[in-house]
Amino acid sequence: MKEAREYRMEELAEKAGITVRTLRFYRERGLIPPPRREGRIAWYDEQHLARLRTIAALLERGHTLNGIADLATAFESGRDVGEVLGLGEPSEETPVRLTPEALADYFEGQVTPENLATALELGYLATDGEEIVHISRRLLDVSAALVREGVPLSVVLEAGRRVRSHAEELAELFVDVLTTHSADGQVDRLRPLAKSVVEAELSMAMDRRLRRTPPA
Structure with a gap:
């Protein structure tokens, strides 16, 4: 089994293409989870790196840091994928795994904290580590098509x-x-x-x- 890679703060910042100061700012804002502590040394792992890359991708798509923080809070309060999908139960629907930036691309400009919270509440979305799982490929595609036709995502969810x-x-x-x-x-x-x-x-x-x- 491959041993999980861990990084010190300087290594993680270099790997993510940001400064140590920016990394420290993200941590203070709660945009990334706390590191593992070993004495006075903070250790970060691949999930921290994935989160930093997600933040960079969302910033490129026009999201603000405040908006990203709200999205992160909504994701972390969402139900686990096993709870939503009911592992082992029969279903005709095919779940879809997405990164946060891929979800943002599906519903450009409308993945707000409010809409995300509603989708999590309804059980359309669940979290699985750094990934998001939509319970149904059909519902995802139809919802995106309705949004492209001009129906607001909030109306689709209601x-x-x-x-x-x-x-x-x-x-x-x-x-x-x-x-x-x-x-x-x-x-x-x-x-x-x-x-x-x-x-x-x-x-x-x-x-x-x-x-x-x-x-x-």
């Missing part, structure tokens, strides 16, 4: 919250029906049928709504 509550009710309904009445009680095998019902009903409901809505 819509997701409302859809979540209805989806929970629908899931409870179909699991109860299929468990009670299917021949073998294998709910997972019949999931596509439940999804088809919901998709068809949503499509017809949108048709009805659009017919009632006068053209702009």
